[in-house]
Amino acid sequence: MDTKPFTAGPGEDAVVITRVADGHWHALEDDLVVGRGHARHRPDGRLFVSIDAWRDATFDRLAEAMLAELPAPLYTVVDEADAELTTAWRRAGFTIRRREWEYAMPTDPRATGLGAVLPPSGVTLVPAGQADESLLRAVDRAIRDEVEATVGWQSMPAEVIPHLEGDTIVDPSKYAVAAAADRYLGLIRVVTAIRPRIGLVAVRAGERRRGIARALLAHALGTLHRSGFAEAWTEVHESNRAASALFEGIGARPMSSNLELVR
Numbered sequence: 494m495d496t497k498p499f500t501a502g503p504g505e506d507a508v509v510i511t512r513v514a515d516g517h518w519h520a521l522e523d524d525l526v527v528g529r530g531h532a533r534h535r536p537d538g539r540l541f542v543s544i545d546a547w548r549d550a551t552f553d554r555l556a557e558a559m560l561a562e563l564p565a566p567l568y569t570v571v572d573e574a575d576a577e578l579t580t581a582w583r584r585a586g587f588t589i590r591r592r593e594w595e596y597a598m599p600t601d602p603r604a605t606g607l608g609a610v611l612p613p614s615g616v617t618l619v620p621a622g623q624a625d626e627s628l629l630r631a632v633d634r635a636i637r638d639e640v641e642a643t644v645g646w647q648s649m650p651a652e653v654i655p656h657l658e659g660d661t662i663v664d665p666s667k668y669a670v671a672a673a674a675d676r677y678l679g680l681i682r683v684v685t686a687i688r689p690r691i692g693l694v695a696v697r698a699g700e701r702r703r704g705i706a707r708a709l710l711a712h713a714l715g716t717l718h719r720s721g722f723a724e725a726w727t728e729v730h731e732s733n734r735a736a737s738a739l740f741e742g743i744g745a746r747p748m749s750s751n752l753e754l755v756r
Contacts, residue, residue: 508551518559522553530555530673532563541568549581556585566755573750575756587754593728594655594737598745600689600725612671613703616678618712619690622666624677630669632697633662639698670714671705675743681709683726689717689725694739706739714743 508528509521520528528546535541542559546552560567567585571578602608612618662668671679679696683689691713696705717725728751729736 499503505619506725508554509524510554512558512562517585519544521556522551527551527663528555532559532567538562539566539568541570544568544581546639552581553584556581560756568756569754571752571754573752579752579754582754585756587756589752590755591752591753592731593751594731594747595749595751596729596740596745596750597724598714598727598740598743600714600722602711602715602718605711605714607707607714610704610707610711612705612708613674616703616705616708617672618708619634619668619670619672620712620716624665624668624670624680627664628663628677629665629668629680630662632670632680634697635697636680637661640695643746652734667692667717671709679705679709681713683713683717683725685717685722689722691725691727694736707743710739710743 507522510523511519512706513519515746516532518530519526520530528544528551530542530544532540536542540563543561544552544555544559546555567587569582571582571590573579599605666682667684668684669683670677670681678700679694681694682692684692684715693707693711694706696709714725726748727740727745731742731750
């Protein structure tokens with residue numbers, strides 16, 4: 494732990510920035526905490542930072558201290574409606590890397606219209622936690638290569654950017670899959686830690702337009718509905734019109750937009 498203080502300059506407010514733990518900073522004024530900064534690695538290996546401070550000057554001093562100690566590149570995510578916070582990160586040298594729309598959708602099949610949706614002939618759905626891990630990783634790699642060869646993997650949701658070794662399967666138990674006899678054709682990832690969120694739904698290029706994505710959504714949302722969840726959430730990159738159309742077609746509503754910034 495580095496507790497060396499970062500002190501305001503002459504003529505400025507008496508704010509002292511201290512690194513109180515690994516990835517955790519405090520801004521102190523007269524021994525009171527007037528701001529906090531955090532840094533943590535996401536599962537994809539990237540380092541994300543956040544700052545909570547009431548005053549611009551305190552934010553700027555926290556940012557200065559944190560950026561002096563952390564390796565680049567650094568990332569942060571803000572609600573696009575929060576213009577003040579976006580401006581603060583821009584002052585710290587961050588630029589907009591991507592924009593994602595956040596959607597909320599019902600899980601009730603009567604609202605989504607997915608109650609009667611079944612997978613196409615020859616395709617079965619394997620529930621989350623029951624997928625063969627080697628086949629799961631194979632379809633993940635195949636889909637990732639297909640996306641990278643077309644629109645680029647940067648168009649996928651931020652949390653499924655590959656690890657340094659190129660693997661995007663962080664927790665296999667979160668994935669349900671669409672299976673043929675000898676391989677998997679598509680996958681869907683659902684996380685329910687805070688609120689149900691669909692982190693990814695994707696199908697091999699040669700298997701699209703067969704209704705597999707809708708069948709995976711019907712399965713995932715139906716499972717959530719039976720578990721007592723009324724809504725699920727997802728994020729869609731602004732350029733991914735096909736995904737937006739898929740979710741809007743089952744009653745999803747755009748609720749906000751998030752900006753990912755990078756320095």
